[in-house]
Amino acid sequence: MTSSDYWDAEMARRYDEGSAAMFAPEVLEPVVDTLAELAGDGAALEFAIGTGRVGIPLLERGVRVHGIELSQPMVDQLREKVDATHLPVTTGDMATTVVDGEFSLVYLVFNSIGNLRTQEEQVTCFRNAARHLAPGGRFVIELWVPGIRRMPPGQNAVPFNVDDRHLGFDTYDVVTQQGTSHHYFRNDDGSVGYGASNFRYIWPAECDLMAQLAGLEFESRAADWHGTPFMADSESHVSVWRKPVDAALPQTERPQRP
Structure with missing residues (x-):
């Protein structure tokens, strides 16, 4: 059982078109460059692989x-691009689903950890990543910094996109860390469509604590996939945690730290 919203067939069919900006080479290539370097000669596991925006070019x-993906309709869209022999996908939630093998890289991009709407599930997701990593392997998350810093007292919504085709804003409950992304789209016939998705936001420091609970060590944090330094006013982060090389050794065989 998961708290994540489920992407049905209609949402899956429209996903690539609605996220077209995220497929642009200038957006996607730095992501793939970074992940390919971190994976090295090892295998990679993508949580919430979706329609394969990142997984396919990385392959x-x-x-x-x-890949692991909750929505079978999203996997069906991916299957129109690549078969299971080349890119296997296990259907299930990213917090508890286990696949065979060890990976040098587990990654979760495009704010997707927020789809898990309880802190318990998010902690379990970090632990699931650690479970799949080989010693020395890395867990990478791409996540936005919550926009509540821009909300004046009494306001509960922050716009994140305003143009001729799309109006998007997030509403926040700062007590529960629950939020909803609202999307209004102008269709070609002039009509307006609406869609919404729910999330739980996490601060970078909370991510670090979840990683620590999973036995992972902080390695780096940048503001984006280009490696821009993460600063107090950064609106997103790409964070990397590493599974200790000695994690698989019995306690008596682990090097003693001073």
């Missing part, structure tokens, strides 16, 4: 990729 770079 094309020569990295062995396995």
Whole structure:
């Protein structure tokens, strides 16, 4: 059982078109470059692989990729691009689903950890990532910094996109850390469509604590996939945690730290 929203067939069919900006080479190539470097000669596991926006080009770079995805309709869209022999996907939630093998890289992009709407599930997701990592492997998350810093007292909504085709804003409950993204789209016939998705927001420091609970060590944090330094006013982060090399050794065989 998961608290995540479920992407049905209609949402899955429209996903690539609605996220077209995220497929642009200038957006996608730095993501794939970074992940390919971190994966090295090992295999990569993508949580919430969706329609394969990142997994497929990473596979094309020569990295062995396995995916986990909750929505079967999203997997069906991915299957129109690549078959299961080349890119296997296990259907299930990213907090508890286990696949065979060890990975040098587990990654979760495009704010997707927020789809898990309880802190318990998010902690379990970090632990699931650690479970799949080989010693020395890395867990990478791409996540926005909550926009509540821009809300004046009494306001509960922050716009994140305003243009001729799309109006998007987030509403926040700062007590529960629950939020909803609202999307209004102008269709070609002039009509307006609406969609919404729910999330739980997490601060970077909370992510670090979840990683620590999972036995992972903080390695780096940048503001984006280009490696821009993370600052107090950064609106997103790409964070990397590492599974200790000695994690698989019995306690008596682990190097003693001073």
